[in-house]
Amino acid sequence: MGTHFDHDRATAFLDEMRTILNHGMTATMIGIGHRVGLFDAMARLDGRTAPSTEIADVAGLDERYVREWLDAMTVGRIVAYDPKTDGYRLPPEHAAFTTRASGIANMASYAQYISLCAAVEDELVECFRHGGGVPYDSFDRFHAVMAESSGQRFEALLIDTILPLVPGVVELLEHGVSVADVGCGRGHAVNLMARAFPRSTFVGIDFSDAALEAGRAEATEWGLTNASFLAADAAELGDDHHHHDDHHDDQHGQRYDFITTFDAVHDQAHPKRMVDGIFRSLAPGGHWLCADIRASSHVGENLDHPMGAFMYGVSCQHCMTVSLAYDGEGLGAMWGVHRAKELFTSAGFTDIAVHSLQFDPSNNYYVCRKP
Ligand SMILES: C[S@@+](CC[C@H](N)C(=O)[O-])C[C@H]1O[C@@H](n2cnc3c(N)ncnc32)[C@H](O)[C@@H]1O
Structure with a gap:
């Protein structure tokens, strides 16, 4: 019994491990986005879809980094991406938990503990x-x-x-x-x-x-x-x-x-x-x-x-x-x-x-x- 290997359990665990690694990186990227004010900048666009150049501009940040961050946030399902316009949007439901304006509900500030520990x-x-x-x-x-x-x-x-x-x-x-x-x-x-x-x-x-x-x-x-x-x-x-x-x-x-x-x-x-x-x-x-x-x-x-x-x-x-x-x-x-x-x-x-x-x-x- 002790040596029984459940293949379904193993496959499910492999998926879980991938999710953990993805979420771990997403979390550190959320912490960075919080520090440099990217969530706040995107919230200033009022839920409008905007290209990375505009978002970088509003945030006062380097566009190449902002674009890579936006792509990470996109596959992390934090930011919504529109392939037709190559634009990005922070849904208001997500802004409610990621911006400084969200006050006590701001979860993004907690992501900083991960890099602090690392x-x-x-x-x-x-x-x-x-x-x-x-x-x-x-x-x-x-x-x-x-x-x-x-x-x-x-x-x-x-x-x-x-x-x-x-x-x-x-x-x-x-x-x-x-x-x-x-x-x-x-x-x-x-x-x-x-x-x-x-x-x-x-x-x-x-x-x-x-x-x-x-x-x-x-x-x-x-x-x-x-x-x-x-x-x-x-x-x-x-x-x-x-x-x-x-x-x-x-x-x-x-x-x-x-x-x-x-x-x-x-x-x-x-x-x-x-x-x-x-x-x-x-x-x-x-x-x-x-x-x-x-x-x-x-x-x-x-x-x-x-x-x-x-x-x-x-x-x-x-x-x-x-x-x-x-x-x-x-x-x-x-x-x-x-x-x-x-x-x-x-x-x-x-x-x-x-x-x-x-x-x-x-x-x-x-x-x-x-x-
Ligand atoms: C988790 S922090 C909480 C800080 C603050 N109360 C807050 O809520 O933001 C714990 C604090 O205890 C302080 N601390 C830890 N050991 C201490 C000690 N032996 N004497 C005085 N302060 C200490 C640390 O410097 C730190 O500021």
């Missing part, structure tokens, strides 16, 4: 052989790509949909409280909250100076006086030597009334230390809002996950390896709801609600209250 492949192959990890610094475009994809989500959902998941927090923020966003990256969430709630103060914490600089620049551009950015290791949160501002940092480090983390636990080197620190830093009765990847902790339950293969791939090539690079736990992006709840409970959170949002299928929103 760019560190040599280092990753060495890690497969010898262990260890690829550090953040090896990923040239990580913060740019991350900020773009999370930014789409923050713009659409943060203030009106995500924050209200936390009981009473909008009222507190309007009244004026102290808030930290840990692992804030380029800090767009911090600045959006600071703009919406001028009576509260917000600090974005991250260990990437380059990412924090982008957050500070945006805060300055927006004229915000209640947003600041602090370079610190999240694993040392709530430790005494981390006192940095002049309010709330008295009572045993309980200086924040509200803490947020957006996809910033699973890739930590020391997630347990971070979550313990968050618990310590919260005032009693305060909430921690934690967005992290929505999945089961058991691979067998993730087979029908709509982005399962994508997420395990990004995890292996980014989230897990950056953690292992600092001798970390390497939880991986798909560590799942069961292990998340276990970790949060072990830190002392007794009251943990798990929410999911219709327009953000990739994340769970954990609302954890400190007793």
Whole structure:
């Protein structure tokens, strides 16, 4: 039985492998099209069929490259081709998921994660052989790509949909409280909250100076006086030597009334230390809002996950390896709801609600209250 070879199954698998290779290349071409603004340019033609010369012109790009890209998009069934006029068209139904104007629905920006991961492949192959990890610094475009994809989500959902998941927090923020966003990256969430709630103060914490600089620049551009950015290791949160501002940092480090983390636990080197620190830093009765990847902790339950293969791939090539690079736990992006709840409970959170949002299928929103 073990040696039985099912020829139909083999043929079907060969087809599947070809599809995978085609889709893989299509995905990287979609990422490039997004970066150089080709989908946006085609959408400006309002669904009209146009020759490659015109599309290149509208996009301000080299025609030969644009034509090859259009042909790749044509056989990838992203763009419609008209052989009579030798013209190309982006159907509005496809523009709805590929242009910057499509905001949170823009799937093309996610394609960039594939080339982001591919760019560190040599280092990753060495890690497969010898262990260890690829550090953040090896990923040239990580913060740019991350900020773009999370930014789409923050713009659409943060203030009106995500924050209200936390009981009473909008009222507190309007009244004026102290808030930290840990692992804030380029800090767009911090600045959006600071703009919406001028009576509260917000600090974005991250260990990437380059990412924090982008957050500070945006805060300055927006004229915000209640947003600041602090370079610190999240694993040392709530430790005494981390006192940095002049309010709330008295009572045993309980200086924040509200803490947020957006996809910033699973890739930590020391997630347990971070979550313990968050618990310590919260005032009693305060909430921690934690967005992290929505999945089961058991691979067998993730087979029908709509982005399962994508997420395990990004995890292996980014989230897990950056953690292992600092001798970390390497939880991986798909560590799942069961292990998340276990970790949060072990830190002392007794009251943990798990929410999911219709327009953000990739994340769970954990609302954890400190007793
Ligand atoms: C997946 S990104 C999320 C960034 C941001 N919250 C967002 O949604 O765009 C994780 C962030 O955690 C930061 N980070 C990872 N380990 C850290 C640590 N030990 N201390 C502080 N920041 C850390 C990274 O620099 C990165 O900006």
